[in-house]
Amino acid sequence: MVAAAVVAGGLLAGCAGQPGTAAVVDGRTITTAELATTYEQLEPIFNGAGAQDVLGVLITEPFAAQVAAEKGVGVNDDEALELLRSVAVQSLGEEKGEALEFGPGAIAVGRYSLAASALQGLEDAQAAAEDYQGRVAAADIEVNPRFGEFTDDLVVAPPAAPSWVVPEGGRDGSSATPEPEPTP
Incomplete structure (x- = not known):
């Protein structure tokens, strides 16, 4: 039993890639420290944005920035x-x-915002958007499962909670195990 848990833990850790890595994009590493710092710096001014938004x-x-x-x-x-x-x-x-x-991560978010606005303002905005989307789709993007999954919508979707995690507020009664009744 313990050996199975150790093997399973090792396999799950392998999915996460290199320790301290939030994502790797075409060989460029975004560290968990860079993500945390960027999120902390932007949190006071971008209410509601989560770590997955910043990572995306x-x-x-x-x-x-390249297309712009x-x-x-x-x-x-x-x-x-x-x-x-x-x-x-x-x-x-x-x-x-x-x-x-x-820092550099927050400045990258600022660059993205300006570049996206500039691309939307172009006469050929649709072609620019397709060029951008094509480049992202062609990239080799690996996201640490701890942060979620990079989707075709060009965002990082939060990770799904494992089935064994009880959601806040509990589960509804339909899936609950019935209470045992005492024997007379």
């Missing part, structure tokens, strides 16, 4: 930082917004 953007940002650059509407880190600062000041006020620090 970190996965797809290079493709959006090729279409003549490329963005740079300074513009991305300016966008993040502007959103932070609007969300938190000048003092708190200016005090926030943004």
Whole structure:
């Protein structure tokens, strides 16, 4: 029994890829530390965005930025930082917004936002979107199962809860085991 659990644990750990890796995109590693830092930096200004949302953007940002650059509407880190600062000041006020620090992951999210907006504003926006989607679809993308699965919708879907995990609030009575009755 213990040996089976050890083997199963080893197999599950193998699915997760390299320790500390949230995703690998065409050989480029997005670490769990990078994801955590980016999420923490953006959480005060992007209410409701989860770790899967941030990971999805970190996965797809290079493709959006590349297509935007090729279409003549490329963005740079300074513009991305300016966008993040502007959103932070609007969300938190000048003092708190200016005090926030943004690292490379957060700046990548800013670049993605600017690139996506620029691509949508193009005269041939549909062709640009198809180019972007095609590049993402052709990429070798592996997501650590702990974070979910990268879908055809270009997002990271949260992992499904294993059947043995009882949901918050419990299960409905139809699947519950009946209470044993005492024998007389």
